[in-house]
Amino acid sequence: MAVEAIDQFMNISRGTVFVRTWRPEEASKVPIVLLHDSLGSVELWRDFPEALAAATGRSVIAYDRLGFGKSSIRTDPAVPEFVDDEARTYFPAIVKSLGLSQYVLFGHSVGGGMALASASISGDSCVAVITESAQAFVEERTLSGIRAAKQSFENEAQLSRLSKWHGERARWVLEAWTEVWLSPRFREWSLDHYLGKVICPVLAIHGDSDEFGSSEFPHRITQGVSGPARMKILNECGHVPHREKEADVLSLVCSFLFENQVP
Structure with a gap:
């Protein structure tokens, strides 16, 4: 199926946001909106959105959060309430x-948390949520992974690779992740106060070898939401299932949308 990619910039209250839409021929169903991870961007989704659009027959939309990718630069420090801010203000x-x-939300890592938070306050607008490697609370495994990543970025070559995707925003992007998650104020964060308000179908995908969180995360998500929920643990898979196990993820998403009669 042929898929067309369309780029645009949108002005919102705090700046300009870069958006890309992958539109298959004769797309008539509710679109899927992608929410990226802590170091992510539109470009870092790579070929997955096009494959997702072709597999589902739905338009797929991704955007760079403010401060990331091609969206407006941010200089203000990220705050522990950043998930709430995305769900309530920016999204x-x-x-x-x-x-x-109406829309389907697909969030990777912290983007999965943002997807659930957004769904909890969107009423009937969000018709389904797919989380991939989403954190549901602060786990020591998560903090250990972030500490290791922070140390690796002390190597300038590693930071330069991040700059490929974020340009001069790279240092801000890195610190928005590491300094917030490792701060004492963030230790009590969780999605618990949002989960019970999510009434749409939810699919929680997680890798069994995810270096940033255990299977307790998808368990917490699927047990906490009010709508129908399904969990899938992928074997021999780390933190980025859509790259490591793309065919499996595409199959899971298509089955989930069909089984739940998502419009």
Whole structure:
């Protein structure tokens, strides 16, 4: 199936956001919106959005959060409430600018947490959520992985590779991840106060070898939401299933959407 990619910039209250839409021929179903991880961007999704659009027959939309990728630079330090801010302020502005009345959310890592938080306050607009490697609370395994990553980025060559995707934003992007997650104020963070308000179907995908979190995360998610929920643990898979096990992820998503009769 042929898929067309369309780029645009949207002005919201705090700056300009870069958005890319992959649109298959004759797409008529509710679109899928991708929410990236802590170091992610539109470009770092690589070929997955096009493959997802072709497999599902749905438009797939991804955007760079403010401070990331090609969106406006941020200089203010990230705050522990950044997941809440995305769900309550920035994502609704994107939805309004795109004119979306309904959507499916697909979030990777912290983007999965943002997807669930957004779904909990969106009413009937969010018709399904797919989380991939999403954190549900602060686990020591997560902190250990972040500490190791922070140490690796002390190597300038490693930071330069991050700059490929974020340009002069790279240092801010890195610290927005490491300094918030490792701060004492963030230790009590969890999705618990959002989960019970998620009424749409939820699919929680997790790798058995995820270096940033155990299977306790998808367990907490699927047991906590109010709508129908399914968990899938992928064998021999780390933190990025859509890259490591793309065919499995595409198959899971298509089956999930079909079984739950997502419009």
